[in-house]
Amino acid sequence: MYKVLLIDDEPSALEAMQLWIDWQALGFEIAGTCTNGQAGLQLIRELAPDLVITDVNMPLLNGLEMVDAWQQTGGRDTKFAILSGYSEFEYAQTAIRFGIHHYLLKPLFPEEAAEELREMYRELEREEHSRKMGRLAALEETAAVIKGLLYGKPEGTLDGGSAAALSAGFSCWNVLLIQTDPLNYTEVRGKAAAMSAGEAGMVLADLEAYTCAVVYGSTAPGEGNTAAARIAEELRQACPGIPLFIAAGDSIPELSSIAGSYLRAKEALQYCFYSEPSAGLLMFHDIRDTPLSRDYDHIRLADVLIGFVNTLDLPGFRREAEAAASSFREKLVSPDTVKKFVIHLVYKMRELVPAPEAGQLQRKGTEPPAILITTCLHLADLWNICWPLPRR
Known part of the structure; x- marks a missing residue:
């Protein structure tokens, strides 16, 4: 929903705009109303409306003077439309100099007003899309520099x-x-x-x-x-x-x-x-004071595990694998070191174990083992890819 501010010094005109137009169906909500340009400036600051519909002839500050004053402040980019009677068409021509291209004729006819508001809604949507694309481009540029x-x-x-x-x-x-x-x-x-x-x-x-x-x-x-x-x-x-x-x-x-x-x-x-x-x-x-370790007897561990593979001793393999996991955790062995060891072991197992038995020791997937292993985030996940163990 886009917020709209209505400004007219005639209470009956304000009431007619609120009652005769289905603002919600057109994508708008009325954020506020007032009766002169001076109050309008204050409400634009406070409410930050997306669209301001203002009468021209008003006391204190007329509609066009209000638009000029707001644009002179360099404030938020706000879309304006004017309410104009047939006898005030020269004001509509003046409004063009302020970048105002929409006006509603008085007396107000709901169907005509709705059509004009639909066009204003489409313009607001295009402008919002353009701003979003600009923000996205700026974010992507910033993210690229930060990266x-x-x-x-x-x-x-x-x-x-x-x-x-x-x-x-x-x-x-x-x-x-x-x-x-x-x-x-x-x-x-x-x-x-x-x-x-x-x-x-x-x-x-x-x-x-x-x-x-x-x-x-x-x-x-x-x-x-x-x-x-x-x-x-x-x-x-x-x-x-x-x-x-x-x-x-x-x-x-x-x-x-x-x-x-x-x-x-x-x-x-x-x-x-x-x-x-x-x-x-x-x-x-x-x-900071707990460095990762690369200290483990990988030759002995590999020999023991491969021994269980050669004898197809799955329970023994799992016991030793769980003990190895506990040792890695206790010594805080570098994850990269653990993954390299597991990749080496999995390929050795593939060489030694017939396909049916290998399927018990290693879960098959569509990706090569090295890719699955290197993307593991947790020791238990790594072990479960290769040989299921309880998570600790």
Whole structure:
């Protein structure tokens, strides 16, 4: 619905416009009415109507003087239409100089007025579509620049107005990484985009591996942590039942240095491999002093597991695999290291085990094992792709 303001110094004319025209059916709602141009200026400021329909001859400030005064202020872009009698047609000609191309004849005939209002509605729709496309293009341009900054490879710069609007009032910047599985990424990304679109100093950028980044500004590091927790909680509430892994980096003072915050958030996100999808937000400062390990006896583990494969001892294989999962979790072995080991093991199993038995040890899918494994977000999911184990 578009908001309309009606202005006429004749109470009967105002009443007729409200009663004889089905505004809702035409896509409008009456936001307010008044009886002179001076009051009209005040209501335009307060109500921000999309359309103002005004009489010309009024006390204090006539309709055209009001339009001129509003346009001189450089205020909100508002569409105007005038009410004009047959004897006042010269006013309609003057109105054209103010960019007014619509008028309603007095006395008002509902059918004629409705047709004119339908045309005004179509114009408002076209203008709104154009504004949306402009905002979308600006958002995409900003997101592309931010993505380049995250990767440390700037691919352009924001124009002065966009840069000022984005950074105004913020002295700290941080990155929130949001990751989910391929099936749910579009929905999660859409929810995150809707949340960031209404926030000042916040930009969403699509990254790799079903991950998006929310870059956000704050006035202090502590406030940034609070904002990250709020965004994470709101997103979880908006996506019930969807696995979400969310991590934040460290605040930095300059948006141009956001790559450092991104790398720390990416490091923190790796620890989600061992946490539950509903575990909440993981901050970099929570894991700063707990480095991931690459220390494990992969040769012994591979020999033991392959031994169970050779003897087709599925219970023994599962026991050892579960013990390995517990060891990985306890030692916080790097997820990439675990995935590389599992990929190697799965291909060795394929070489050694006949197809029927291999089907018991590995779930078949349409994608190659390496792709399925590298896109796993959680240790239990990784194990269940290859050999079902209870989730811890």
